[in-house]
Amino acid sequence: MTVSYDNSKVVFEAIKAAGVRSVSALPETWLGLLLQRAEDDPDVTLIQVAKEEEAIGIAAGAYFAGEPHILLMQNHGFLAAINGIVSLAQLYSIPLCMLIAYRGHFGEPYPWHTRGGIVTEEVLRALDIPYELARDPDQVARQVRWALTLSHSALTPVALLLTRELMED
């Protein structure tokens, strides 16, 4: 299995089409090609963090600054960022638009991804975070745009899970 070159481009173009020029991320395999594009694009600012919870703070700063922002992380990074999501974003009504690589679900060959993958959706539901699964490249631009829109109208974290169907060839 290799990371989809075409669909990495689709997701990146969806971010730009949503009017977003500021992206934070912790690099991971499925996001690699996408982040390479972000790094190479002079119109896009990529901020790489050492741990995903930092990105919750950075996203809050971007929101206060009036700059649309998207966070890119693996689902295990989402799990590592929960206190920031709950006690900064949700507590203060700060929007987050999170694009999360959904590792460890059906088809996952690597044992280390599986526990996080199995609990991801249940944790999102427990936290009242609205989410969708991104599977069809033709729908991704709309899904990113709608995720961003909802996060700003509801002033809440919203997640779009980037699935194996989308991110692997």
Add this chain to the structure above:
Amino acid sequence: MERRQCLEMIYPELEDRLVVTIMGACAQELYDLGHRDNFFYLQHAMGLASSIGLGLALHRPEERVVVLDGDGSVLMNLGTFATLARYRPPNLVHVVFDNGSLLSTGGFDSQTTSGVTDLAGIARAAGIEHVAAVDTPMAFGEAMIEAFERRALSVVVARVAAVGPDHYGMDLHLPENAFRFRRWIGGRGRTHGICDPQASVAH
């Protein structure tokens, strides 16, 4: 040296800056000096004050940002020094009040007590060029004047006594603080786009 003295000293300089504080004593002492809509009090999510400051500084390069942090909070997010060093926003001053104590949660010793862990040393080793460690009001005042005048990322670690206010409470709901903070920034208009972190790295 007490944190309250330090805050009193710099308070007039905070009028025109974006200020992010950590929870507890630090937030209360700043609030008691007089709340302003350009102050954001992070009453939870320990460790993220400097990350909020980084987000503000990169996305509002024309503004000057001050983070008022503490040893207990920064110990929860030591990676922040590395990320600050990587992007080194020139408009950010990161103050760490080190009282060697988790004062707001019962006064337990933190890892910085008795000099076991040196936060200024960690900041320098993370790659931050301008780091001052001070333990007197005079030295704090000088370090802050230099940090405010310098057009470069600055960290000031201030050793303070483990004392705080005798009361807690603000007439300010948490989302209200966020809304007013954002509106204050929005009212300033914009003169620049996003700071280019790659350009900062190259300097």
